[in-house]
Amino acid sequence: PEQVKYLKDLKTIAASNARLLYGSDRNRFFDIVVSYDESNGHYGAYLICTIEGTSKALRKDLADSPIKAVQTLVIGLQKDTTLIFTKYDVGDKFIGQQGARNSDGIFKLDDGKQGWKKDPSEAEDDTRGMQREVHGGYGRNGGNGGQGYKRSR
DSSP states (O other), rough: OOHHHHHHHHHHHHHHHHHHHHHOOOOOEEEOOOOOEETTTTTEEEEEETTTTEEEEEEEEEEEEEHHHHHHHHHHHHHHHHHHHHHHTTOHHHHHHHEOOOOEEEEEEEOOOOOBBBOOOOOOOOOGGGGGEESOOOSSSSSOOOOEEEEOO
16 A cells, blocks of 8 residues: 555656646646566556647656656656756746657757746746636637637736
8 A cells, every 4th residue: 555655656746747847738648657568577667648639658667666667767757857947947937848858868958948037026936927818729629719828928
């Protein structure tokens, strides 16, 4: 029972970091899936992103136990999230995917991605400037009156 709770806690940490690294919106979901390969006795931990029914494995780690596999995956996500906080400070705003891993598996921030520096007149923890306006024309229906979001500037 304790290991199950620990695994759930790790999955929560992984999803939180994934939302910062890869973006977060109402149709984007992250989860950790654990698999077991009987042929070699290894467990795989996979970071899965699902957007409107399409899933993609973004990362994987293999180990001889499910806990170790998920721990390794979480540590990698945490290290990569640290890069975001070397670019942005408390009170700054950023949106969308912040970077990706190269062919060597090293996460690189997207140089073209710019956030918004904190307005000096605004408190660091004031979230009112993050509110979005609702408008039509967003998503799969191509503007058939569906509700979507427009960023306020």
